[in-house]
Amino acid sequence: MARISNEQILEIRNSVNIVDIISEYIPLVQKGKNFFGICPFHDDHNPSMSVSPEKQIYTCFVCGATGNVFSFIMDYEKVSFLEAVKKVADKLNIDLKIDNFQKPVSQYDNYYDVLNMTNKFYQNNLQTKNGVSAKKYLQDRDINEEIIKEFGIGLSLSGNSAYKFLVENKFKVKDLVELGICNQGDNDYHDVFNNRITFPLYDPFGKVVGFSGRIYKGEDTSKYINSKESPIFHKGLVLYNYHRVKEDVQKEGSLIVVEGFMDVIALSKDGIKNVVATMGTAITKEQAKLIKKASPNIYLMFDGDVAGEKATLNCSEELMKIGLIPKIILLEEKLDPDDYLKKYGVAKLKEKIKNALSFLDYKMIIMKKDYNFQNSNDISEYINKVIVELDKIDDKIVTDYTINKLSDDTKVSKEIIKDLIKKRNKPLIIIKEKEPMINKYQKAYETLLYYMLKYVEVIRAFDENNVFVPAPNYRYLACEILSFYNKYKTIDIADLIAYLEDKSELISALGKINNLDLPETYIKEEIDDYIKLLNEYPVEIMEKKKLEKAYQDALTDEEKIKIANQLLELKKGVNIDD
Numbered sequence: 001m002a003r004i005s006n007e008q009i010l011e012i013r014n015s016v017n018i019v020d021i022i023s024e025y026i027p028l029v030q031k032g033k034n035f036f037g038i039c040p041f042h043d044d045h046n047p048s049m050s051v052s053p054e055k056q057i058y059t060c061f062v063c064g065a066t067g068n069v070f071s072f073i074m075d076y077e078k079v080s081f082l083e084a085v086k087k088v089a090d091k092l093n094i095d096l097k098i099d100n101f102q103k104p105v106s107q108y109d110n111y112y113d114v115l116n117m118t119n120k121f122y123q124n125n126l127q128t129k130n131g132v133s134a135k136k137y138l139q140d141r142d143i144n145e146e147i148i149k150e151f152g153i154g155l156s157l158s159g160n161s162a163y164k165f166l167v168e169n170k171f172k173v174k175d176l177v178e179l180g181i182c183n184q185g186d187n188d189y190h191d192v193f194n195n196r197i198t199f200p201l202y203d204p205f206g207k208v209v210g211f212s213g214r215i216y217k218g219e220d221t222s223k224y225i226n227s228k229e230s231p232i233f234h235k236g237l238v239l240y241n242y243h244r245v246k247e248d249v250q251k252e253g254s255l256i257v258v259e260g261f262m263d264v265i266a267l268s269k270d271g272i273k274n275v276v277a278t279m280g281t282a283i284t285k286e287q288a289k290l291i292k293k294a295s296p297n298i299y300l301m302f303d304g305d306v307a308g309e310k311a312t313l314n315c316s317e318e319l320m321k322i323g324l325i326p327k328i329i330l331l332e333e334k335l336d337p338d339d340y341l342k343k344y345g346v347a348k349l350k351e352k353i354k355n356a357l358s359f360l361d362y363k364m365i366i367m368k369k370d371y372n373f374q375n376s377n378d379i380s381e382y383i384n385k386v387i388v389e390l391d392k393i394d395d396k397i398v399t400d401y402t403i404n405k406l407s408d409d410t411k412v413s414k415e416i417i418k419d420l421i422k423k424r425n426k427p428l429i430i431i432k433e434k435e436p437m438i439n440k441y442q443k444a445y446e447t448l449l450y451y452m453l454k455y456v457e458v459i460r461a462f463d464e465n466n467v468f469v470p471a472p473n474y475r476y477l478a479c480e481i482l483s484f485y486n487k488y489k490t491i492d493i494a495d496l497i498a499y500l501e502d503k504s505e506l507i508s509a510l511g512k513i514n515n516l517d518l519p520e521t522y523i524k525e526e527i528d529d530y531i532k533l534l535n536e537y538p539v540e541i542m543e544k545k546k547l548e549k550a551y552q553d554a555l556t557d558e559e560k561i562k563i564a565n566q567l568l569e570l571k572k573g574v575n576i577d578d
């Protein structure tokens with residue numbers, strides 16, 4: 001079970017020409033040294049993507065997408081790094097036996113085996129005579145044999161049958177307890193899932209990591225229970241159905257996020273399969289990242305009640321923090337997607353998806369409910385709240401559209417609203433005043449990195465002088481360049497990208513550096529000056545950067561004002577002007 005080595009990956013990359021591979025996906029036309037094509041990673045109408053046979057990388061001048069042959073396949077086909085390597089290897093007829101090396105020799109392998117076996121046990125129960133009434137329950141809810149198979153639905157029995165079955169199969173009791181399959185009682189062990197219809201929960205790679213169990217006999221107990229958190233199950237890292245949604249997301253060009261897994265199943269029955277569930281009313285940063293990775297077009301379709309409203313707002317906030325603005329499907333009459341389908345049918349729901357609300361429109365609908373537009377205080381507060389939201393979106397067209405809408409709704413003139421927006425942005429302008437001073441450092445590290453990507457002498461100079469790069473992502477990029485150089489004693493952008501594997505933030509930083517419009521060759525004195533400058537980077541500025549970051553991350557106006565004041569103080573107290 002050998003893992004694939006970095007050397008092997010570099011060798012595979014060096015054996016193909018990126019131009020050949022990319023032209024299998026998009027038509028490329030040669031212009032001078034480079035090839036050009038329509039960029040598949042943004043809504044491109046002119047050929048904005050250039051592919052360099054010399055550097056073996058592609059880069060888009062509009063959206064900044066940059067990478068090597070593996071990153072192209074990863075992003076185009078939405079596959080993992082290893083899958084992309086495997087695809088290129090296949091083209092070269094190199095047999096990588098990816099199934100072997102992809103399987104990590106993990107200390108948790110036992111856990112996965114336990115859950116796999118438990119899953120099979122539950123699934124089998126449903127097909128026996130013990131499962132007759134559970135199956136009837138499912139059939140009454142239109143969940144037929146096909147759906148049962150598709151979602152791996154099973155049944156837990158009463159007592160300790162799962163415990164007994166697993167122990168008979170030589171699994172360790174300790175593991176069963178750790179995974180929340182059984183608990184230790186006074187004299188014996190008993191199963192955690194008792195008489196429940198079971199739904200396996202998978203991690204993003206398709207491994208069973210836990211279960212959700214639903215009662216079906218109307219017992220007086222929690223309707224649903226989930227496996228407890230374990231070394232391999234963290235609820236905040238899992239989205240229901242995520243592992244099998246890839247193809248449908250690609251087909252539909254979007255991902256729908258719902259709250260409950262029964263909604264996923266209900267929608268799937270009606271052929272809407274690009275759906276995942278949060279299994280809760282909020283999402284974690286990690287879940288938001290998974291969503292972003294799946295698609296740039298996200299629809300949130302939570303329940304139409306107050307809890308669903310809260311979930312929609314929570315989830316949107318988390319997505320917007322990572323630059324993703326979802327569209328919202330608002331279900332009337334407090335219905336959840338499952339009930340909505342039953343009442344109105346799939347055609348009506350599809351229509352709703354097609355006409356989904358923009359986030360801001362949704363937010364305005366929700367906020368409007370709290371205000372009386374006959375009251376001037378209410379109008380003022382409402383407008384200010386909408387402006388706060390606008391600020392988060394930072395899109396000129398949305399701003400203009402919203403100003404018109406606000407003015408129509410409240411009868412306040414557009415000029416006044418525009419004025420309010422300007423005023424609100426003031427503190428930001430104060431902070432940005434000193435930006436040129438920061439820029440000189442930025443220019444320094446960008447230039448250094450640019451030449452580090454081309455000349456080993458610059459890497460060595462950087463290393464010897466222990467240069468400090470103030471911006472974290474670029475600092476990490478510099479570290480990676482150093483470690484690549486230390487390992488291979490050379491520098492090559494395409495190989496470096498392979499070396500960075502799926503560190504997409506660093507690859508995009510690298511793309512920005514590579515796109516800089518700088519001369520081919522460097523001037524030694526200039527490099528020395530930049531190194532000197534960066535090593536004199538004053539602590540006050542570091543402090544200032546930290547505060548500015550805090551300002552951007554601040555959630556409330558109150559916090560923002562506090563930080564803005566601290567920033568002003570900082571400038572008064574220390575002389576950091578040039």
Ligand SMILES: [Zn+2]
Pocket residue numbers: 039040041042044048049060061062063064065
């Ligand atoms: Zn692009």
